[in-house]
Amino acid sequence: MDLELERGDIVVCALSGDFGKPRPAVVVQSNLFNSTHPSVTLCPITTHIVEAPLFRLMLIPSAKNGLKQSSQIMVDKITTL
Template identity: 45%
Template sequence: MIVLVEGPGDLAVKRRPFLVVQSDLFNEAHASVTLVPMTSLTGGETLFRVPFPASDSTGISVESEAQVDKIKTLRRSRVVRVLGQADATSMEQVDQALRRWLAL
């Protein structure tokens, strides 16, 4: 699932898309959620960045990359709304990138 997350700060709050990488078993009940940020600054680093197209299904407006090297766990209350879904192929690529990054 791709979600819009509210950034930290009191004045200018920046919102950005994140990809949920936490197991669905914990998504409803746990107070926090584990995510990877998405960026529109694509560099093509395929070992730990996964491309996502801009589309109605992903809910993002520009081609982006999931930054697997920048995993974050945030309070669930920071999630503003669901933007869209990641397809199974993209999630498999994210899973492989996470395994490489974390040496699992």
């Protein structure tokens, strides 16, 4: 089964290291690469809110994003799977 992802999609994944538990992540990779590369670049999302506006972007829960709690995109933890 091929999974078609687009930039901005929120997916659930397990990353390596300290952030290895299943968690939501936002796809940040350009759509130009999604069909030609076997990997995808993501930023994990956390509900642990910290004051770091350059590294953590706020997300408010909505029906569109499927989040249940206020969360932050961990820009400082960008990774490729």
